[in-house]
Amino acid sequence: MEKDVLIAGAGPVGLVMAIELARYGVGVRIIDKAVQRTDKSKALVVWSRSLEMLARAGCSAGLVDAGYKVSSINILANGKSIAHFTLDGLPTPYSYCLMVPQSDTERVLDEFLNSLGIKVERTVELTKFTASDDKVASTLRHADGAEEIVETSWLIGCDGAHSTIRHQLGMEFHGETSQIDWILADIHLENKPRAPEINVVWHTDGLLATFPIAEDRYRVIADVGVVPENSNPSAEPTLEEVQAILDRRFPGGVRATNPIWLSSFRVNERKVTDYRAGRVFLAGDAAHVHSPAGGQGMNTGMQDACNLAWKLALVVKGIGAESLLDSYSAERSPIADEVLKVTGRATSMATLTGKVKQSLRNHAAALVLGVPLLRKFAADAVSEISIGYPQSPLNAPGGHRDPSPGARAPIRASEPPVGAGNTPLFALCAEPDGMPSNFLGRYANLLEPTLREPYHRGGMWLVRPDGYTALSAKAGEWQAVSAYLDRTVRSS
Numbered sequence: 289m290e291k292d293v294l295i296a297g298a299g300p301v302g303l304v305m306a307i308e309l310a311r312y313g314v315g316v317r318i319i320d321k322a323v324q325r326t327d328k329s330k331a332l333v334v335w336s337r338s339l340e341m342l343a344r345a346g347c348s349a350g351l352v353d354a355g356y357k358v359s360s361i362n363i364l365a366n367g368k369s370i371a372h373f374t375l376d377g378l379p380t381p382y383s384y385c386l387m388v389p390q391s392d393t394e395r396v397l398d399e400f401l402n403s404l405g406i407k408v409e410r411t412v413e414l415t416k417f418t419a420s421d422d423k424v425a426s427t428l429r430h431a432d433g434a435e436e437i438v439e440t441s442w443l444i445g446c447d448g449a450h451s452t453i454r455h456q457l458g459m460e461f462h463g464e465t466s467q468i469d470w471i472l473a474d475i476h477l478e479n480k481p482r483a484p485e486i487n488v489v490w491h492t493d494g495l496l497a498t499f500p501i502a503e504d505r506y507r508v509i510a511d512v513g514v515v516p517e518n519s520n521p522s523a524e525p526t527l528e529e530v531q532a533i534l535d536r537r538f539p540g541g542v543r544a545t546n547p548i549w550l551s552s553f554r555v556n557e558r559k560v561t562d563y564r565a566g567r568v569f570l571a572g573d574a575a576h577v578h579s580p581a582g583g584q585g586m587n588t589g590m591q592d593a594c595n596l597a598w599k600l601a602l603v604v605k606g607i608g609a610e611s612l613l614d615s616y617s618a619e620r621s622p623i624a625d626e627v628l629k630v631t632g633r634a635t636s637m638a639t640l641t642g643k644v645k646q647s648l649r650n651h652a653a654a655l656v657l658g659v660p661l662l663r664k665f666a667a668d669a670v671s672e673i674s675i676g677y678p679q680s681p682l683n684a685p686g687g688h689r690d691p692s693p694g695a696r697a698p699i700r701a702s703e704p705p706v707g708a709g710n711t712p713l714f715a716l717c718a719e720p721d722g723m724p725s726n727f728l729g730r731y732a733n734l735l736e737p738t739l740r741e742p743y744h745r746g747g748m749w750l751v752r753p754d755g756y757t758a759l760s761a762k763a764g765e766w767q768a769v770s771a772y773l774d775r776t777v778r779s780s
């Protein structure tokens with residue numbers, strides 16, 4: 289076998305997958321059929337939870353350096369702000385939305401991957417594969433037309449919305465394509481909107497949103513109406529069309545200049561049911577595509593990668609049970625279901641037609657987002673720090689105190705993130721009183737070599753290498769920890 293894992297697709301999700309596996313010492317090959325990385329700004333927001341996850345590999349700092357921090361989101365209707373919420377003060381080291389054009393995100397991730405000794409093989413396309421019980425044989429076509437067959441233990445499809453791997457697996461991509469056309473402008477704005485904040489305008493004509501990318505560079509998106517079924521997507525907008533929409537929906541003299549990228553798109557909302565078929569996995573857009581409202585698509589995919597990589601690393605090294613891999617789809621599929629539900633609802637709400645319905649919507653939103661607790665709930669959700677796996681098969685039964693099994697473990701600035709380094713280790717947060725002798729030594733390939741502080745007195749917590757809580761028990765329940773590691777994690 290040439291390598292443990294072949295990753296097809298070096299978009300943001302494939303790159304994160306390769307970084308995570310490579311730093312854990314898994315033999316990885318990553319290919320992409322494109323000649324070069326995207327030069328488009330596509331996915332603009334990297335949310336707090338993605339940055340927390342990337343910090344484990346040490347590559348969040350590069351993204352923060354490349355990005356532009358924006359901490360507030362403003363919803364306007366009838367020329368007035370009806371809701372305003374901020375990510376300031378969120379319990380995360382990254383209490384802001386980080387605006388980074390996807391082209392820069394991919395550059396930073398690609399450079400980080402190179403620093404781990406792995407290079408993306410470009411103009412190499414996976415055309416087909418055959419999976420058996422113990423390996424996957426993939427056919428790769430090189431730029432000169434030469435074909436190569438590569439055998440790996442595992443294959444991961446990070447090959448985007450039109451995934452060859454998903455097609456070959458015969459997996460249904462359930463969902464629909466909306467009948468509303470949108471325009472997108474990556475553009476410079478003069479007399480720009482106030483302060484660096486995201487503005488979402490609910491106009492009677494439809495939605496307009498402005499996202500700052502740099503000092504006076506902005507992303508502008510707007511819906512431009514319902515189109516007949518099966519019609520071709522609208523042509524790219526002109527600068528004048530973008531200006532006309534700005535004049536109408538966002539009055540105040542904002543002037544669009546120097547376009548970098550003008551495009552149109554139609555929202556696709558689709559998902560597979562299962563992210564795994566034997567030795568083959570899907571991640572990112574290959575498994576789920578969403579409305580860009582909420583900007584969760586790429587982030588959801590990157591977090592798929594962080595979820596799968598530590599489990600696969602433990603299995604490849606013969607430390608973890610293969611059943612760990614079944615939890616990948618069990619955990620990540622409900623997350624994409626929720627993203628689809630919420631972003632779908634947000635898009636429908638923003639594109640609501642009819643003055644009465646729009647007025648009711650505006651009043652309801654002002655009322656709901658006027659309540660501080662609900663604003664905090666919205667900020668936790670949008671930053672993705674409230675993502676958890678309460679129904680995971682990997683959760684230990686019971687749960688003594690928060691964080692409960694499946695919940696994101698709080699991040700303490702004073703210590704390195706759990707899961708950092710070159711082995712996927714669980715952290716045990718407990719007082720040492722009564723710890724059986726050589727307890728940590730018995731699990732040296734699964735547990736960090738020293739205990740961390742418990743989150744509350746009288747309790748103990750086991751935290752997974754991806755920062756989610758596996759077990760919450762009363763102090764001294766060492767037996768619960770060994771039972772969990774022996775039965776749920778360790779290979780027999």
Ligand SMILES: Cc1cc2nc3c(=O)[nH]c(=O)nc-3n(C[C@H](O)[C@H](O)[C@H](O)COP(=O)(O)OP(=O)(O)OC[C@H]3O[C@@H](n4cnc5c(N)ncnc54)[C@H](O)[C@@H]3O)c2cc1C
Binds near residue numbers: 582585
């Ligand atoms: C206009 C727009 C705005 C968006 N805004 C946001 C946002 O603000 N926030 C957000 O989170 N998301 C956003 N998204 C979504 C985001 O761009 C995608 O979710 C993200 O690119 C998915 O990453 P990926 O790695 O799964 O797939 P992709 O980025 O599509 O990468 C797939 C890669 O696989 C390669 N490939 C395909 N087939 C093969 C094959 N057979 N062999 C080898 N290589 C192959 C392709 O060349 C490509 O490089 C936006 C998308 C668009 C279009």
